[in-house]
Amino acid sequence: MKQDKLLGDERRQLLLELLTNSNEPITGGELATKANVSRQVIVQDISLLKAKNHPIIATSQGYVYLQKQTDENRLKERIIACKHSPEQTLEELTILVDHGVFVKDVTVEHPVYGELTASIRVGNRRDVEEFVKKISDAKAAYLSQLTGGVHLHTIQANTNDKLDRACLELDQKGFLVHDES
Structure with missing residues (x-):
């Protein structure tokens, strides 16, 4: 029936x-x-x-x-500035999730529209691979391609140490943008 x-x-x-x-x-x-x-x-x-x-x-x-979190289980959150080619996206996201970091979103500064933010929500290698595959299958561009590779990520983890270690590795690989002043 x-x-x-x-x-x-x-x-x-x-x-x-x-x-x-x-x-x-x-x-x-x-x-x-x-x-x-x-x-x-x-x-x-x-x-x-x-x-x-x-x-x-x-x-x-x-x-x-999105569930409300209590103070004791609230995730640590950080916004990081990155720059890399589209081909390096898989490596960048894999570094983050391998350190126990959840990548919440990506933001770029568009010259006409202003700030554009898109949800990514990847927390493990399978999520990363599926995300990259969807971009490829759709023949879509990454938002960072609008800004020469420069973009922000909101990242989350249950400890600041995980965020610190992930950022250190991203920096060692040349993915983090630093203040030039």
């Missing part, structure tokens, strides 16, 4: 439950299957939930509901 389509508020409530109870991103296709609707309906529902201030973000791996 075919499952009935979930309607409006009931469907969005299901989406919230699925997202808040998941520790992994959930693709639009997976959500569409569970709600028995099209992926486009899910995209609209997610937009409506975001408009109601639900902290849902779209990542390259799927949708994520």
Whole structure:
């Protein structure tokens, strides 16, 4: 027997439950299957939930509901400035995740649009490989290609030591941008 389509508020409530109870991103296709609707309906529902201030973000791996963290489990966070070629992206991200660092996003300063930020959300080698493969398969450009390779990353870890060690290795490889003054 075919499952009935979930309607409006009931469907969005299901989406919230699925997202808040998941520790992994959930693709639009997976959500569409569970709600028995099209992926486009899910995209609209997610937009409506975001408009109601639900902290849902779209990542390259799927949708994520950002959970509030208590002070004792709050991750250490740092913004780093990097510069490298597109071909070095895999190496840069792998260095970070190998040190136990989560790469939250990338930001570039566009001359017309201003600051552009995109979610990356990679925390292990598999995530990194999938991210790089998606860019390649889509024949898409990295945001850093808009700025000659210069970009910022928001990185997170459960200790400052992990962030420090990751930054030290990035610096040794020549990936970090330093103040020239």
